Amino acid sequence: MILGRxxxxxxxxxxxPATYETDIDRxxxxxxxxxxxxxxxxxxxxxxxxxxxxxxxxxDEKLSxxxxxxxxxxxxxxVLVPPELPAYWIKAVDATRIYDHAANTPAELDGVDSVVTAxxxxxAETGTIVLDGSPDxxxxxxxxxxxxxxxxxxxxxxxxxxVPQALERVDPTRPLTWISGPSATSDIELDRVEGVHGxxxxxxxxxxxxxxxx
Amino acid sequence: MSGMSGTFVGMPAFPKAAHDAVRNQTLRANLRHATHxxxxxxxxxxxxxxxxxxxxxxxxxxxxxxxxHLDRYLIQLEEAVQAAGGTVHWAAxxxxxxxxxxxxxxxxxxxxxxxxxxxxxxxxxxNEHLExxxxxxxxxxxxxxxxxxxxxRPSHILVPAIHRNRGEIRxxxxxxxxxxxxxxxxxxxxxxxxxxxxxxxxxxEKFLRAKVGISGANFMVAETGTLVVVESEGxxxxxxxxxxxxxxxxxxxxxxxxxxDLEVFLQTLPRSSTAExxxxxxxxxxGTTDTDGPHTFHLVLLDNGRTDTLADEVGRQxxxxxRCSACLNVCPVYERTGGHAYGxxxxxxxxxxLSPQLRGTTSEIDASVPYASSLCGACYEVCPVxxxxxxxxxxxxxxxxxxxPATRRGTKVRLxxxxxxxxxxxxxxxxxxxxxxxAALATGxxxxxxxxxxxxRTIPGPGKAWTAxxxxxxxxxxxxxxxxxxxxxxxxxxK
Numbered sequence: 226m227i228l229g230r231x232x233x234x235x236x237x238x239x240x241x242p243a244t245y246e247t248d249i250d251r252x253x254x255x256x257x258x259x260x261x262x263x264x265x266x267x268x269x270x271x272x273x274x275x276x277x278x279x280x281x282x283x284x285d286e287k288l289s290x291x292x293x294x295x296x297x298x299x300x301x302x303x304v305l306v307p308p309e310l311p312a313y314w315i316k317a318v319d320a321t322r323i324y325d326h327a328a329n330t331p332a333e334l335d336g337v338d339s340v341v342t343a344x345x346x347x348x349a350e351t352g353t354i355v356l357d358g359s360p361d362x363x364x365x366x367x368x369x370x371x372x373x374x375x376x377x378x379x380x381x382x383x384x385x386x387x388v389p390q391a392l393e394r395v396d397p398t399r400p401l402t403w404i405s406g407p408s409a410t411s412d413i414e415l416d417r418v419e420g421v422h423g424x425x426x427x428x429x430x431x432x433x434x435x436x437x438x439x
Numbered sequence: 440m441s442g443m444s445g446t447f448v449g450m451p452a453f454p455k456a457a458h459d460a461v462r463n464q465t466l467r468a469n470l471r472h473a474t475h476x477x478x479x480x481x482x483x484x485x486x487x488x489x490x491x492x493x494x495x496x497x498x499x500x501x502x503x504x505x506x507x508h509l510d511r512y513l514i515q516l517e518e519a520v521q522a523a524g525g526t527v528h529w530a531a532x533x534x535x536x537x538x539x540x541x542x543x544x545x546x547x548x549x550x551x552x553x554x555x556x557x558x559x560x561x562x563x564x565x566n567e568h569l570e571x572x573x574x575x576x577x578x579x580x581x582x583x584x585x586x587x588x589x590x591x592r593p594s595h596i597l598v599p600a601i602h603r604n605r606g607e608i609r610x611x612x613x614x615x616x617x618x619x620x621x622x623x624x625x626x627x628x629x630x631x632x633x634x635x636x637x638x639x640x641x642x643x644e645k646f647l648r649a650k651v652g653i654s655g656a657n658f659m660v661a662e663t664g665t666l667v668v669v670e671s672e673g674x675x676x677x678x679x680x681x682x683x684x685x686x687x688x689x690x691x692x693x694x695x696x697x698x699x700d701l702e703v704f705l706q707t708l709p710r711s712s713t714a715e716x717x718x719x720x721x722x723x724x725x726g727t728t729d730t731d732g733p734h735t736f737h738l739v740l741l742d743n744g745r746t747d748t749l750a751d752e753v754g755r756q757x758x759x760x761x762r763c764s765a766c767l768n769v770c771p772v773y774e775r776t777g778g779h780a781y782g783x784x785x786x787x788x789x790x791x792x793l794s795p796q797l798r799g800t801t802s803e804i805d806a807s808v809p810y811a812s813s814l815c816g817a818c819y820e821v822c823p824v825x826x827x828x829x830x831x832x833x834x835x836x837x838x839x840x841x842x843x844p845a846t847r848r849g850t851k852v853r854l855x856x857x858x859x860x861x862x863x864x865x866x867x868x869x870x871x872x873x874x875x876x877x878a879a880l881a882t883g884x885x886x887x888x889x890x891x892x893x894x895x896r897t898i899p900g901p902g903k904a905w906t907a908x909x910x911x912x913x914x915x916x917x918x919x920x921x922x923x924x925x926x927x928x929x930x931x932x933x934k
Contacts (some may be wrong), residue, residue, distance in 0.1 A: 227529050227691065229837035230746035230849040231510045234755075242508040245696060249500045253493035253703070272716060327730040331681045332647040351717035364731040365722075367681040369673065388717075397663040397698050398523070400680075400728050403721035408673035411713050412582035412598050412633040413605055415473040421581060421635050422642065423673030423720060 246279025256386035257350055260379030265349045265386050276406030277419045278427045288432050293317035295428055299373055301338035315341060321389040326366050339373040347378045348391045355391060357399040365400055380433045452807040469604045472770045480714035481765060495697035496849035499702045499825040502759035505694050511659040512694050519664025523726020523798030525736040532743050533563035541685055543737050544574050547684050551649045555675045556580035558762055559688045559741055561784040577645050581638050589617040591661050596764040596779030597712055604778050605629040616641050652678035656689045662697045665725045669718050679722050685733040690741050692758040706825035711763035744797030750846035753834040757792045759824040766818035772811055781808055788818035792831040799847055800839050806857045809835035
């Protein structure tokens with residue numbers, strides 16, 4: 226019935242939309258401004274921090290030390306670990322590792338202090354990290370229920386400049402979560418306040434591959 | 440609250456509601472503060488992108504293209520969602536959508552649901568429908584929670600509790616939270632951070648036990664079957680990923696043809712809406728995913744007046760709307776009257792063109808909202824999909840005053856002129872005659888200029904009703920045409 230109404234409103238069935246390419250002028254930019262890779266990473270760090278994510282930079286060699294320190298400073302007793310998180314990232318961590326099984330209820334995850342994950346891609350212009358549920362990131366709920374999320378971005382491989390570039394890189398058939406800073410609300414007098422339902426602390430580690438920047 | 444038709448029951452026409460609202464000092468101060476804060480931030484966020492005009496134009500074109508081929512894209516979407524493990528339902532009106540959702544919830548055996556903020560479910564009055572059938576729907580967006588706990592009505596698309604200040608919100612939490620679940624903490628202060636914390640604690644127990652989530656969607660991608668929800672607080676993520684069953688009620692106009700099209704709207708929506716480069720959380724899902732998130736997904740595609748709107752070649756551009764609410768935040772009328780005066784879940788300039796098209800112009804409130812504008816055009820300027828709201832307002836005014844062809848519930852009808860608009864029709868006829876008889880116009884203008892000190896502030900006789908809510912503009916000392924001729928088009932302005 227609805228399709229019938231649509232067709233009557235449009236004056237008949239519209240058939241194959243052969244005009245899609247010509248109807249839309251893609252004259253807008255693929256990215257904003259010309260930057261070196263190093264400058265793009267710098268912009269990512271700035272924009273993440275602007276929306277109250279805490280940004281750390283280190284080399285691959287120092288990563289396990291940094292992750293250990295972040296969890297220790299937080300006083301985390303327990304840490305959620307996605308199934309295929311590289312083991313060396315958390316080798317120095319003291320907190321008890323918790324694995325999320327399909328049979329776990331959300332309530333069982335509620336008591337976990339922190340979570341450490343990788344990401345699929347990070348967007349410099351908007352300060353966004355995108356998770357796609359790959360085995361180094363886990364189910365969507367693991368980065369939602371705990372109050373502290375440590376996310377490792379591999380630099381420069383996983384960093385893109387813009388939203389259009391990020392959409393090209395991710396797979397729409399996967400469940401995707403785009404994260405720009407810790408949860409926030411503007412619902413009280415349109416004034417931004419950080420920290421409502423998701424993790425109230427988001428720490429992003431920009432982990433530079435060995436040899437980059439030389 | 441909103442009934443089946445979506446009209447707020449017993450809602451007076453806009454002039455009466457606005458008359459009362461502008462006298463409410465607290466309301467005006469709350470609105471002024473909030474709209475001015477966001478207005479300036481939006482301007483800065485938009486200025487960061489050199490290609491804003493190009494993105495805006497592409498957004499308009501994508502939406503127009505999708506609407507022109509809507510039947511084809513809806514079929515493609517249905518196939519893609521079902522191939523990915525979802526089930527698609529079609530609802531011609533609010534009542535059918537409510538019945539479908541009720542049945543789907545009952546099939547789960549549950550009697551409570553958690554909800555992501557959604558305009559479509561507000562529009563159809565879903566919560567009230569469910570409540571009457573013993574199913575409790577908990578709103579989880581902070582502003583929706585404030586509205587629900589306060590037994591209030593939404594007054595803004597993005598921030599439904601924009602009419603409440605922090606002190607009022609604190610009082611509502613302290614008084615009402617205990618009745619709905621976990622009470623507010625003792626000695627709750629009125630700082631936004633503490634209020635947000637109180638909401639976090641209150642809602643967490645509901646998220647963790649919820650078996651059914653209900654959402655809308657900002658976008659549906661026909662090509663992939665992907666749905667997109669853009670949010671800030673994480674309540675959306677909770678409702679979209681923790682329950683076992685997810686039901687999304689989405690207007691058919693939310694469709695975009697391709698995955699790539701999101702690159703436009705994910706840039707324009709957050710900047711127009713909350714004035715952010717990007718909102719904190721965006722969720723995208725395609726059907727169901729094994730062992731991640733709900734194992735059952737239902738998509739309810741909602742018409743409820745949208746195809747009637749599509750049939751109107753001038754008015755259909757309102758279906759491009761991505762619900763950013765930038766037009767509300769810049770509107771001088773909205774700033775003074777607030778959202779309740781519009782008598783609809785869609786307030787402000789977009790509401791003034793959307794509600795009368797979705798619901799028809801037969802009710803007093805829907806016939807009056809197209810007049811709730813000074814036609815200043817600020818709404819069009821900020822619209823990220825370039826909806827020419829003043830053009831549609833004028834079009835709808837003509838329909839109200841003069842009647843004419845329209846489509847209602849899929850059938851072509853001929854509307855009668857609305858009652859009470861006789862003076863307006865007379866004025867329109869007169870102006871049409873004057874503009875086609877330039878000599879009479881010039882004589883009339885000169886006469887008006889020379890007699891202006893005798894002009895009353897209201898029109899006597901049948902025009903009185905028209906001027907009851909307006910002051911007549913002052914007539915200038917010299918008609919524009921005379922000034923133009925005398926000064927050679929302003930070049931000899933010192934003459």
